Each structure stands twice: as structure tokens, then as C-alpha cells.
Amino acid sequence: MLSVKDLHAEVDGKEILKGLSLEVPAGEVHAIMGPNGAGKSTLSYVLTGRQGYDVTSGKVTFEGEDLLALEPDERAAKGVFLSFQYPLEIPGVPALTFIRTALNAQRKARGEPEVSAPEFLKLARAKAGELKIDFDMLKRALNVGFSGGEKKRMEILQMAMLSPRFLILDETDSGLDIDALRIVADGVNALRSPDRAMLVITHYQRLLDYIRPDRVHVLSAGRIVASGGPELALELEREGYDKYARAAA
Amino acid sequence: MAAVKQTVEHVASLEKYKHGFVTDIDQEFAPKGLNADIVRFISAKKDEPEWMLQWRLEAFERWLALEEPDWAKVSFPRIDYQDSYYYAAPKTKEGPKSLDEVDPDLLETYKKLGIPLKEQEVLAGVQGAPRYAVDAVFDSVSVVTTFKKELAQAGVIFCPMSEAIREHGDLVRRYLGSVVPVSDNYFACLNSAVFSDGSFVYVPPGVRCPMELSTYFRINAENSGQFERTLIIADAGAYVSYLEGCTAPMRDENQLHAAVVELVALDDAEIKYSTVQNWYPGDPETGKGGIYNFVTKRADCRGDRSKVSWTQVETGSSITWKYPSCVLRGNESSGEFYSIAITNGRQQADTGTKMIHLGANTRSRIISKGISAGKSSNTYRGLVSAHPKARGARNFTQCDSLLIGKHCAAHTVPYIEARNGQAVFEHEATTTRLSEDQLFYAMQRGLSQEEAVQLLVNGFVKDVLQELPMEFAVEAQKLVAISLEGSVG
Numbered sequence: 001m002l003s004v005k006d007l008h009a010e011v012d013g014k015e016i017l018k019g020l021s022l023e024v025p026a027g028e029v030h031a032i033m034g035p036n037g038a039g040k041s042t043l044s045y046v047l048t049g050r051q052g053y054d055v056t057s058g059k060v061t062f063e064g065e066d067l068l069a070l071e072p073d074e075r076a077a078k079g080v081f082l083s084f085q086y087p088l089e090i091p092g093v094p095a096l097t098f099i100r101t102a103l104n105a106q107r108k109a110r111g112e113p114e115v116s117a118p119e120f121l122k123l124a125r126a127k128a129g130e131l132k133i134d135f136d137m138l139k140r141a142l143n144v145g146f147s148g149g150e151k152k153r154m155e156i157l158q159m160a161m162l163s164p165r166f167l168i169l170d171e172t173d174s175g176l177d178i179d180a181l182r183i184v185a186d187g188v189n190a191l192r193s194p195d196r197a198m199l200v201i202t203h204y205q206r207l208l209d210y211i212r213p214d215r216v217h218v219l220s221a222g223r224i225v226a227s228g229g230p231e232l233a234l235e236l237e238r239e240g241y242d243k244y245a246r247a248a249a
Numbered sequence: 250m251a252a253v254k255q256t257v258e259h260v261a262s263l264e265k266y267k268h269g270f271v272t273d274i275d276q277e278f279a280p281k282g283l284n285a286d287i288v289r290f291i292s293a294k295k296d297e298p299e300w301m302l303q304w305r306l307e308a309f310e311r312w313l314a315l316e317e318p319d320w321a322k323v324s325f326p327r328i329d330y331q332d333s334y335y336y337a338a339p340k341t342k343e344g345p346k347s348l349d350e351v352d353p354d355l356l357e358t359y360k361k362l363g364i365p366l367k368e369q370e371v372l373a374g375v376q377g378a379p380r381y382a383v384d385a386v387f388d389s390v391s392v393v394t395t396f397k398k399e400l401a402q403a404g405v406i407f408c409p410m411s412e413a414i415r416e417h418g419d420l421v422r423r424y425l426g427s428v429v430p431v432s433d434n435y436f437a438c439l440n441s442a443v444f445s446d447g448s449f450v451y452v453p454p455g456v457r458c459p460m461e462l463s464t465y466f467r468i469n470a471e472n473s474g475q476f477e478r479t480l481i482i483a484d485a486g487a488y489v490s491y492l493e494g495c496t497a498p499m500r501d502e503n504q505l506h507a508a509v510v511e512l513v514a515l516d517d518a519e520i521k522y523s524t525v526q527n528w529y530p531g532d533p534e535t536g537k538g539g540i541y542n543f544v545t546k547r548a549d550c551r552g553d554r555s556k557v558s559w560t561q562v563e564t565g566s567s568i569t570w571k572y573p574s575c576v577l578r579g580n581e582s583s584g585e586f587y588s589i590a591i592t593n594g595r596q597q598a599d600t601g602t603k604m605i606h607l608g609a610n611t612r613s614r615i616i617s618k619g620i621s622a623g624k625s626s627n628t629y630r631g632l633v634s635a636h637p638k639a640r641g642a643r644n645f646t647q648c649d650s651l652l653i654g655k656h657c658a659a660h661t662v663p664y665i666e667a668r669n670g671q672a673v674f675e676h677e678a679t680t681t682r683l684s685e686d687q688l689f690y691a692m693q694r695g696l697s698q699e700e701a702v703q704l705l706v707n708g709f710v711k712d713v714l715q716e717l718p719m720e721f722a723v724e725a726q727k728l729v730a731i732s733l734e735g736s737v738g
Contacts, residue, residue, distance in 0.1 A: 050689050076695035088690040092708025101704055102694035109695065141708065158694065 001026040001197045002047075002067075002166055007058035009046045015056070016042040018222035024166075027194040031208055031233060032201045034219035035241040040201045041085060043219070044170045047199075048082045049075055062166065076102075077109035079165030083155040083172050090142040095154060096124060098142045099161050106162065127160045131187050148175030156187040167191065167198040173207035185210030205237035220244045279336035285309055288442050291336050295411045295445075298418060304426070308441035311432040318435055321599040322628045322660060323568050325541065328505060333474050335443045399459050405489075406451040407462055410478050413449035420451055424482055428511035428549040428576070436507040437545040440476045444509065447477035452487035452518075461718055463492040474505040481511070483518035485552060490521040492721055503531075503567060508544045516552030516579065523717050524561040524573075525725050530732075531567035533594030533623060539567025546573035547603075550582035550611075558585040559602065560716045562725040564732040567596055572630065574603035577611035577639070584613040587716040589725070591732045592625030592657070601631035601662075606642035606672065615646040618710045621657035622733055628660040635672035642672040650680040651709050653702070653733065703730045 002024040009017040016039045024030050034040055045053045047060065049072040060067045062078060070078070090098055104114045115123070128135050131153050143151050152172060159167060169188065173181055188211050192198070200211055208216075208230065216232040217224045218241070225244045226232065279290045288309050292302040317328070400407055406417060413421050431441045448464045464479070483489050506528065512520050531539025542565075548557035559573040575584025586602035604613035613633065621627040627650065635642040650659035661678050683705060691701035706729060707714070714722050 048693050050693075051685065071697075072689065072692040073695050073697050073700075076693055082693050084690065084693075088684075088687050090687060090691070090705065090708055092711040093704055098691075098694070098704070101700070102691070102696060105697070105700060106695035162694065 001063055002199070003059075003061045004047075005059045007046070007060060008056045009042060009058075010054050010056055011042060011052060016222055017046065017058075019058070020219070020223055022217065022224060024197045024199060026197050028214040029192065029198040029200060029211065031213035031216045032199060032219050033203070033205075033216060033233060033236055033241075035245055036203075038219045039222045040219055041170055044082055044168050044199075044201060047075075047168060048072055048080060073105065074109065076162075076164075077106045080168070081159055081162060081164030081166070082168045083152075083159060083170060085171040085174065087143050087151040087155050089144045089146075091144050092141055094140060095138040095142040095157075096121075099124070099138075099158055102158070103162055123161060127157055130190070131157050131160070132183055133157055149177065149180040152176055152184055153180065153187075156184050160187060160191065163191075165196050167196065169198065169200045169202075169211075171202060172200070173202055173204065181207070181210060205233045208233045218244045277337070278334045281334055282331040283333075283335055283443070287335050291443055291445065294336060295414070297411075297414055300418075300422065301414050304431070305442050308431045308438055309443075312435070312438040312442055315432065315435045315438055321570050321630075322626065322662075323570060323597040323599050325503070325568055325597075328503075328541070330439075333505065335474060335476070336445060403456050403459050404453040405456060405458050406449065408449055410444070410447040410449045410480065413480075417449070417451070420482065421449065421480065424480055424511065424513055425478075426511075428513060428547050429509050429545050434545060436543045437509050440478060440507050440509045440545070444476045444478035447479040447508070447510075448481075448491075449479070450481040450489060450491060452483045452489045454484040454515075455486040456484075457487070458489040461490050461492060463494070465494045474507065476506075477508045479508070479510040480513075481520060481522070482513045483515065483520045483555075485516040485518060487515075488519045490523070490718060492523040492525070492718060494525045494527070503539060503541055505541045505543065506566075508546075510544070510546040510573075512546075512548035512557055514548065514550050514552060514555035514557050514579075514582070517554045518552060519556040519558075520548065521558045522546075522548070522560070522573070523721060524559075524563070525717075525721060525728065526561065526563045526565055526569070527728055528565035529567075530565045530594060530596050536567065536595030539596070540565065542566035542569045542571065544571040546571060548573075548575045548584065550575055550577045550579050550584060550608075553579040553581055553608070555579050555582045556584070558587070558716070560587040560713065561589070561600075562713075562717070562728065563588070563590040563598060563600060564728050566598075569596075569598040569600050571600050572602055572632075574605065574632075575613060576605045576607065577613065577642075578607045579611075580608040581610045581612075582608055583611065585716075586613075586615045586617070586631075587713040588617045588629075589620070589710045589713045589729065590617070590627055590629075591620045591622070591729060592627045593622040593732055594625060595623065596625045598626070599628040599630055601629045603632040604634070604644055606633075606635040606639035606644070608639060610641040611639055612642070613644045615644070615648075616712055617646075617648045618713050619648070619650045619659055619661075620653065620706060620709070620729075620733070621650065621659045622653035624656045626658045626660070628662060630662040630664075632664040632666070633674055633676075634664075634666040635669055635674075637669050640669055640671045642667075642669075644672075644674045646674070646676045646678075648676075648678040649709070650678075651706070652680065652682045699734065702733060706730075706733060 004020060004022040007017050007020040032040055046055060055068055100120050107114055124138060125135055133153055143154060213230055216228055218226040279287055285306060288305050292305055429437050432438045450462060452458050481491060514520050528540035528542055531537060550557055557575050563569050577584055584604050590598045590600050592598045602615055615631060617629050619627040619629055629648045633644045648661050652659055659680055663676055665674055687705055688701050691704060707726060714725060717725055
């Protein structure tokens with residue numbers, strides 16, 4: 001589904017990704033683990049097309065299509081979703097308005113009809129219930145005054161409502177207590193399906209106890225330096241990143 | 250929510266300034282320039298009584314002695330007051346009596362402006378609506394149909410100023426210039442001498458005006474200025490909500506719009522005055538052309554417990570220079586000012602309010618949202634003052650500025666004077682730049698860059714938009730979106 005080949009990317013003229021290659025087939029969940037500064041967040045921004053993250057060489061295709069040629073909103077309409085490590089506050093725009101505007105923008109881009117207001121509210125109510133989000137919170141300005149945990153849950157709610165095909169979770173576990181982590185993980189797991197794929201970016205093995213990956217990759221100094229099954233995550237937890245950091249250097 | 254969606258949908262389909270066309274129509278002009286004879290000419294055209302002519306002539310004499318002010322944070326070449334027409338009107342014979350007799354070009358103009366057909370009767374000058382030019386001040390749809398009758402039944406007078414001078418001379422004489430004195434300032438004084446038309450509203454004691462009143466100002470003629478005069482009186486216990494809209498053609502030369510609006514609220518009366526100003530802003534690249542919008546708007550909360558609320562959405566004009574103000578004279582009277590001022594391209598705005606607390610326990614509230622984009626400059630200038638007798642006066646001011654891009658400027662100039670020990674004034678101000686992070690976040694969710702800007706801006710101005718009457722809020726929201734088109738990227 002997602003294919004990354006020899007990707008080089010820089011930020012402010014500094015090369016961060018140095019020949020990264022990755023294949024994520026439909027139906028699979030892949031975890032990317034690695035030390036601080038390895039390029040994990042850069043990878044998520046390059047895949048979603050953020051300004052200032054410049055690809056200098058390499059290829060990224062999504063279902064055979066050149067992903068790098070698309071604008072961020074076009075990628076979103078194709079089904080690429082990023083759950084942000086630090087979700088942004090949007091003053092004056094109720095969460096419901098934000099999500100509905102986004103959903104309809106995506107549907108319009110795909111040539112689908114807009115969702116009606118009652119249909120949308122019904123969906124929002126159901127998904128908020130699953131994620132244990134008080135529905136009244138959705139009437140407040142998105143993420144303004146929300147706690148870290150609430151913001152993360154709001155990301156998963158948006159994900160559930162937008163129903164993307166390729167999900168990138170960037171440090172979704174950070175700032176979550178154990179109960180919130182379970183709720184969020186349940187939300188993510190509910191989206192696992194044969195025609196979806198996920199990229200779970202994390203420092204810690206902890207999240208992977210809840211969201212079981214099919215493959216684990218170690219990202220160090222801008223490249224994938226090791227890949228394996230779920231057992232690799234456990235090994236990293238025990239032994240740390242040192243040996244991979246050295247290998248990359 | 251629906252409005253946001255509508256904004257997003259509409260913006261792509263609209264041109265940047267869709268009101269910029271010119272109506273080609275036979276017009277009658279006063280000779281170019283300004284002198285006492287021109288003042289007499291205007292007065293005669295309007296068939297005015299002698300007292301009105303004398304009032305105008307006196308204003309003209311005073312104007313000659315005044316200097317054009319230069320304290321605002323705007324810059325423009327000196328205006329040649331002799332190089333302008335002070336009276337321009339479409340040629341009509343005796344004024345059309347029915348829709349069929351109205352010049353088809355005029356009808357077409359209103360249609361293009363998006364004023365529904367029903368409105369056109371009144372707007373085109375049937376039933377004695379103003380004779381001032383194509384860009385005439387014209388009333389809202391509802392007035393011509395059920396409203397006129399309903400208004401009369403309620404005892405509400407709503408008519409062009411020129412008609413009011415003839416038909417309701419006593420009321421006009423009592424209140425005209427009582428809020429904005431003839432020589433209050435340079436532009437108000439000029440207006441007093443040459444004002445052409447505007448609206449007059451009188452709501453009798455205890456009457457709640459049964460509908461929104463609305464006037465639409467359009468400038469069409471070349472080299473002409475527009476000087477409208479509006480006077481609204483809410484008698485004891487009365488209530489009225491009034492809205493004005495403005496557009497003008499795209500022209501290379503600047504045109505002067507120097508209006509005066511006076512509001513009088515007696516005991517327990519309430520006036521809500523909303524403006525959606527969309528004069529031609531000039532060329533966004535060169536700054537050429539556009540309207541100079543130099544307006545004096547003031548409300549006198551003359552009665553105890555009276556209340557006036559100004560709401561303005563300022564998106565047009567090359568230069569905006571206006572401070573809708575409240576003189577809180579009555580005890581426990583209150584004033585509100587809600588403003589959205591948007592500047593893009595090379596526009597300059599210096600706008601704000603004055604809240605003059607004279608009576609005891611008077612209250613005022615100011616919410617100002619300034620948005621600067623392109624190479625524009627946007628200044629909030631406001632005065633809050635409490636006089637010795639204004640014990641217990643309270644004010645809350647919030648001024649927020651949003652910058653879009655790197656070449657614009659925002660300024661906040663608050664003046665605060667408390668001349669007694671019991672006044673409580675609060676002032677909050679913020680300046681933020683539209684963040685790339687927020688934009689990316691919204692775009693990652695599927696919004697295009699323009700849609701993302703609109704959504705974020707709509708969030709920023711929400712507190713003010715919700716003060717507008719419902720149907721205009723949607724219109725204003727679209728306008729906000731259009732004004733900011735092309736401001737990013």
C-alpha cells in the first residue's frame with residue numbers, strides 16, 4: 001500500500017532522512033521505533049507533505065500513486081491521516097465544525113456527496129461514546145483548554161470519523177495515562193482492517209502491548225537499520241537503542 | 250456551522266471584488282467643485298426649507314476655516330476638494346411611481362448586487378426613496394412589501410433623509426447635529442454642508458420596531474463623493490435594529506465617502522446598528538483607486554438605561570478612518586462596540602471607538618478583531634473615558650490582532666482616562682500570526698489552504714460575527730473569506 005524507496009529529506013538544509021526504505025502492505029500494522037532525533041517525526045511530516053520538509057531524492061508511492069506530488073489536503077483525501085504528537089488548538093472553531101468541514105472537504109475532493117447534518121451528528125455521537133468523550137466537549141473550540149490526554153483522544157476521534165486508509169500515529173502514547181492509553185488503543189484497533197494500514201511511531205514498547213504490530217522497524221540516523229517481528233520491540237525495550245545507534249554511525 | 254461550510258463553498262466561486270462594475274446611466278451632476286452655490290444647488294435640488302439651507306451654508310462657512318486632520322495612522326495624497334462632484338443623480342422624470350417606470354439599468358444594477366427583485370421597488374427610488382444617484386441609499390426588501398405598512402402601523406418612520414427634512418422637519422430640526430455638531434470635525438463639517446441623502450428613522454415611545462431596517466449604499470458615478478447622513482432616534486423604551494451595506498465600482502481614482510451617522514437613544518431605548526462595509530478597496534498590487542471612507546458615527550445614550558450597540562465588519566475601502574462612538578450620558582446607560590476590520594493588499598484602516606462615560610453606573614464593552622494581510626496596515630484606536638460624575642463606570646476592552654503573512658502591520662492605540670476613583674476599566678490585547686502549524690493541521694485533515702485560512706479566521710472573528718443579525722452574519726462571513734483570498738502562499 002505504502003512504498004518508500006531510498007528517501008532523502010532535509011529540514012533547514014540539514015539532511016534528516018538518509019536513504020529510508022519501507023514497505024507497508026494493506027492490512028498490516030508497522031511500528032517505527034528509534035531514539036530521539038532519529039527522524040521519526042520527520043518521516044511522518046514528509047509523508048503528509050508538510051512545508052519545510054524537503055525531499056531531495058527518493059520515491060514514495062501510495063497505492064502506486066506518487067504521494068510526493070500531492071498537496072497535504074490531496075493526500076488527506078486519498079486517506080492518509082496523521083495523528084499529531086502535539087495536536088494544535090483551533091480557537092473559535094468547535095470540534096464538530098472542524099471535523100465536519102474536514103470530512104466534507106475530503107468527500108468533495110473524492111467526488112462523494114456531503115454528509116447530512118443528522119447523519120454526521122449520529123456518527124459523532126457514536127464515535128465519541130466509544131472513545132468515552134463527553135459529547136458536549138465537541139461543541140467547544142477544538143483542543144482549546146483540553147488536557148494532553150483529551151487532545152490525543154480527539155485525534156483518534158477525528159481518525160474514526162474521517163475513516164482514513166493509511167494511519168500514521170506519531171507518539172500517540174505520550175502524555176496518556178494507562179486508562180486513556182487503553183481507550184485510545186481500542187479506538188485504533190477498531191480501525192484495523194484488511195484494506196487499511198498503519199504506521200505506529202513510538203519510543204516505547206508500552207503502546208505496542210495494546211496495538212500489536214505485524215512488523216517492527218528500527219529507525220536510526222535517518223535510515224531503517226533493523227526490521228523484525230513484534231519480538232524486536234521487546235528486545236529494544238530490554239537492550240536499548242545503543243547498538244543500532246552505533247551501527248548507523 | 251452551516252455558515253462556515255457555506256463560506257468555504259462560496260469562496261471559490263466568487264470573484265475578488267464582485268461589486269466593481271459600473272452602471273452606465275444618464276446622470277445629472279452639479280458643477281464640479283465646492284462653493285456656496287453648490288451648497289445652494291444641492292439644497293434646491295432637494296426642495297429643502299430655508300432653515301436647512303441656512304444650516305448647510307453655516308456648516309460650509311465653518312468648514313472653510315477648518316484644517317484637514319492628520320493624526321490617523323494612514324497616509325494618502327492631499328485631496329483636492331475642488332476636483333469632485335458633490336451631487337450626482339440618475340436622471341428621472343418626477344421619480345418613478347412603479348417598478349415598470351424605473352430605468353432598467355438601475356434594476357440590473359441591483360440584480361447584480363444580489364439584492365432580490367422584491368427589494369428593487371424601494372431601492373430604485375419608487376415610492377419616494379432617495380434621488381441620490383444610482384448609488385442611492387436604498388432600503389431593504391422587507392420594507393417595500395409588508396414592512397412599509399407594518400412600520401407605519403407601528404408608528405415607525407423610516408424614510409430617506411431628504412424626505413424627512415420635508416415631511417418631518419420638526420423632528421429633524423430637533424435632533425440633526427445634536428450628536429455630531431456641525432463643526433465636530435473636518436469631514437463631519439463637510440458632510441453637514443453637502444450631504445445628499447441617507448436614512449431617517451424614528452421609533453416612537455415604547456415601540457419595538459417590528460423588523461430589521463436596512464440601507465444599502467452604492468457609489469457609482471465617477472469623480473463623485475458620497476456624503477450620506479443618517480439619523481436614528483429611538484424614543485423612550487423603543488427598540489430598533491438597523492443595518493447598512495456599502496459597495497462601489499472599481500475605479501483608478503480615489504473617491505471620498507464622508508458620512509455622518511447620528512443615533513439618539515432616550516430613556517430605556519435600545520439601538521443596534523450594524524455595518525457591513527465593502528467599498529472598493531483599490532488595486533491590491535498598486536494600491537491605486539479605492540474609497541476613502543472617512544466617517545463620523547456617534548451615538549448619544551441620552552436617556553437613563555439606554556443602550557446602543559455598534560457592530561461593524563469593515564472589509565473594503567482603500568482607507569478606513571472611523572470610530573463609531575457612544576456618549577453614555579444617561580445613568581446606567583450602556584454602549585457596545587464589536588468590530589471586525591480586515592485589511593489586505595495595500596489597504597489602510599485606522600478604526601476603533603470612543604466610549605465616553607458621563608452618567609453614573611454606565612457600562613461599555615469593546616471587542617475588536619483586526620486582521621491584516623498583504624501589505625496592509627490595520628490600527629485599532631480607542632478611547633475610554635470616565636468623567637467625574639460617572640461613578641461606577643465600567644469598561645471591558647478586548648483587542649485582538651491577527652497577522653497573515655510577513656508584510657502587514659497591526660497597531661493598537663488605546664487611550665484610557667478615568668477622572669473619578671470608582672471607574673473600573675479592563676483592557677486586554679493580543680497579537681498573533683496565523684500559524685503555519687495550524688494551517689498544516691487543518692490541511693492534513695483535508696482542507697485546502699484557502700479553506701484552512703477561512704476556517705481559522707472565522708474562528709478568530711466568531712465573537713463579533715455572532716453579534717450580527719443572523720442573515721447578515723452569513724453574508725459577512727463570506728465577505729471575510731473573499732477579502733482574504735490570495736492572502737497566503
